[in-house]
Amino acid sequence: MITKIIFFTNDDEFITEEEALKSSKYTKHIWVNKALKKEEIYREQQLWGGVYYLSPEENLAEVLIALNPKLNWTIKDNKQIINGYTVWDCKFYDNLEQASTYSKIVLDPDENKIANIIYDGLTHQVKGGVKFYKFGNKPIPWGNPDDVFDEDSDILFIFGEDGEVDAVHVSDFLFSNDFTYSASQFFRAAGNFFEQMGLSDDEIYYYTHAEPLVPNFEHNKEVVIISFFDQFNQVVTEKEALDLDRFSKQIRMGNVLKKEEEYKDQQLLGGTYYLYPEENIIEALTSLNSSLQWKIMSNKQMVNGYEVWESRIYTDLEAGPTYSKVVLDRDGNEVAIIDYDRVSHEAESGMKVYNYSHKPIPWSDSEDVFNEDSDIRFLLIKEGRVGDVGTVFVSDFYIFGDDVCYDALKFFSLAGDFFEKLGVSDEELHYYTHFEPLVPHF
Known part of the structure; x- marks a missing residue:
């Protein structure tokens, strides 16, 4: 068994053990055989609780006792891969008592959390939750060809017990000088933003409703973006390019540059392929x-x-x-x-x-x-x-x-x-x- 320990700040930034011991808040990640096993949360150098990843062969009661049952622990188990997404069941314990609700967390293939839905422990009906639409590093539809959103750009949809959107938090000042909106304010301000980003009706429905839990569409569906440049590498429209003796056509799949085609007298000469x-x-x-x-x-x-x-x-x-x-x-x-x-x-x-x-x-x-x-x-x-x-x-x-x-x-x-x-x-x-x-x- 190979164990590795990594320390993080409250903002998920890597720090050394020495730095952690001087910090009022930090998290200690314990990896066993290249798999994350436990996350310990510390406040003022005292263990507050954390997250434990339960394997099928482990006994829950024994694990809780070993963890220190007086603290607050989230137990993640029943890991599944559905449509290419990772789904965990999350149960909350305090003094060996399970909370009346539980949640299911969905991670995309890049390990980004895209959904955390809370359910009633008896009826299994939705009690609330959140979904994340992440658009970091994606091209800005109304910007120049090389303009992209910030790396951490996302929209957080917050759901009520009816599974409908109660509130929305936007990481960027996209639609106004506000970050947080009511549902009606957001959809009025957003206009056709999702269409501009290339989302299908299924994708828009997924992010704006608590159910379904797991997407039924492909992760990171590629959006084809075509840009044109003159021989001096200045951006031009397609119409302007077709009036030039020489121009280049740049093709991106999402935010990934895929091909550059060189044209002379409207004839393709060749180009660059990634x-x-x-x-x-x-x-x-x-x-x-x-x-x-x-x-x-x-x-x-x-x-x-x-x-x-x-x-x-x-x-x-x-x-x-x-x-x-x-x-x-x-x-x-x-x-x-x-x-x-x-x-x-x-x-x-x-x-x-x-x-x-x-x-x-x-x-x-x-x-x-x-x-x-x-x-x-x-x-x-x-x-x-x-x-x-x-x-x-x-x-x-x-x-x-x-x-x-x-x-x-x-x-x-x-x-x-x-x-x-x-x-x-x-x-x-x-x-x-x-x-x-x-x-x-x-």
Whole structure:
């Protein structure tokens, strides 16, 4: 039996044991063999009660006595998987006495709680409860293509004994300056919000009624969102795109970027496809029109907080002689693109991008800052002039002269203490001017 103990604040933030022992409120999670077994709730360093996950082979009375029956305990048992959702029965005990009500909790496949419905212990009729509609990180229907809701955005529906909505709590100021509404106030203010979010009638009914307990629709149904961009990556309407010589079409499944199609003179040239683990590369290429050139992004990893993708170019189902690794920061900006030989896996060429957008201009006495898209692109080659750098592109031509493209030696002679003034450490500068490491440590 392998036991692991983790401590959390009252807001579910991870803390160390030392920090917990100095806190007035915290929770202690006890894991046994990779399964959460018990949650102990502490107030002023005293055990107040908690939650116990009862296995089928365990005896309830023995467990309650072992837990300290004078405290308040919730016993979760009878775990079931229904329609892909996890359902727990929750019974409440105080001094070995079971409460007159019990509840059922529903978790989605991502372990998010979406329902907690309370039932009468004798009649098993609904006594109240809540359901959560979570829309964190989903695209904002009325915003720009990249605008998404905050990670924790949700709507909490609170039910009365009749199973109908009594009140609604909204995490964001979506419809007014209020968080909490009566049922009539909410539905009047919400308008067609749920339709805009792509919810079906079944989904809307589920969240706004206590029953059914478990959804009968698929979790995270994918909503297809299509956006158009001109050759300068500015958002345009579909009508405007069709009047352009060149444009790109971006296709998202929910908030996940899936495909970027490139068009010239209204003809599809190819584009970029984001391949996920459950997909087959040959099936994906065949569905894309394999005679065109496609960049396949796959094997996504998170390293030091950065996204790392592998990128391969395919034409007629054949991969090119090289592949790339692409590193994106938390805002989706390119930090590095390194090309490798497909056989030797040695770095052949590449680019690293130092972004200094909105940073204060060191030589300005005012509060002037650099432009939004200000960056320096270091083009890397096997036999670089400075480090692995062969050529440097600077987005702002006025910084070092009248050019935007420099030989590496000339660039660094002109740059002087520019990086030092911007607070770039030696470690950071080494990163941008060399193939390795691929992912920043800073």
